[in-house]
Amino acid sequence: MATPKLTLAVHKLTSCSGCQLAFLNQGTALLDMLEEVEFLHFIEAGIEGPEQAVDVAFVEGSISTPEDLERARALRKNSKLVVTIGACATSGGIQALRNMADGPAWQAAIYARPDFIATLATSTGVAEHIKVDFELWGCPITVEQMRHFLRQLRLGVQPRPEAEKLCMECKRRLQVCVMVTRGAPCLGPVVRTGCGALCPAFGRACYGCFGPSEQPNCDSLANRFAGLGLLPDDIARRFAAIHSHSVPFREQSRRWQSIDVRELDE
Ligand code: SF4
Ligand code: SF4
Incomplete structure (x- = not known):
């Protein structure tokens, strides 16, 4: 039947x-x-x-x-x-x-x-x-x-979420890291995969279409962005984009909105 x-x-x-x-x-x-x-x-x-x-x-x-x-x-x-x-x-x-x-x-x-x-x-x-x-x-x-x-x-299989980090897909495709080589503020380490790491393939940073990945360490990545020279407001904006209301990105955006640029020099 x-x-x-x-x-x-x-x-x-x-x-x-x-x-x-x-x-x-x-x-x-x-x-x-x-x-x-x-x-x-x-x-x-x-x-x-x-x-x-x-x-x-x-x-x-x-x-x-x-x-x-x-x-x-x-x-x-x-x-x-x-x-x-x-x-x-x-x-x-x-x-x-x-x-x-x-x-x-x-x-x-x-x-x-x-x-x-x-x-x-x-x-x-x-x-x-x-x-x-x-x-x-x-x-x-x-x-x-x-x-x-x-x-x-x-097929009667329990669907499983795809929450792996974009960086994993980027590396499997043997792409050159735009953050390491160009200092571009790429969200790949905290964004879930799904697009085939499209933007790094064209030499530009990811801005996060697929939302937070599993276990995103946004604190660490945001600190790295500060090390690359981004001002607090710029860091807040990186996280306040497509998925601004997701919990990890929202927290990070609020954190950096509240930091005065002068605090970074102390
Ligand atoms: S370019 Fe972005 S996604 Fe690719 S490895 Fe570097 S940080 Fe990760
Ligand atoms: S910005 Fe969107 S399309 Fe580009 S790499 Fe990131 S998730 Fe993929």
Whole structure:
């Protein structure tokens, strides 16, 4: 007897829609995939059914508005597994930079009628609000990550997170280290792998699309950045980028924001 197809939903909260392209960018491989899965909700592919019960709900986007929160709670009830995809859904994304700022002051400066803006005080990852079963980090996630996850589910294997450091991948590819040879402030020692160490291959430092790795020693790396000559504010900004609200990067960013440059000379 044929194995029943996995039923899937792809939901979008506050995001740019880029991670959903991991499904659509497969080209003809998407047709092969449809032999094994069935999408019951995927607006970007023209399939609408946000309240359908599914085996796996993929969620893109952060919880930034009251509507995001309401929809996240609803999809949790309708899904056996909830899987967050991308930086926004896993750690709040670029928009979480506002968590470190005075949001109402920004709104008043930008909008003629800020009272029309319905937003929460923070932008946060989905797991801060509902139970999440698995996280696919990345900005954006890759086709391979998504396919690997689904393959494990189909084979009845417990999916395992990829949290190895980017440096490991960089070294396996025999790339020259941009931090050692050029003094470039590369986040590779604390960032999880996933991109194939793309930027060091082109001679530039990594700025952390895939979020914190396993056991990231951010204190040590930040001290190394200071040794390379970066000022405290520059170090804070290295960590306050794509995954600024992830715990290790947030802590490091706050630490260096609070350091006066004169303290480094003492
Ligand atoms: S270039 Fe970056 S990722 Fe590669 S080994 Fe050096 S620090 Fe690690
Ligand atoms: S910034 Fe880092 S994680 Fe992003 S593509 Fe470049 S090397 Fe990969």
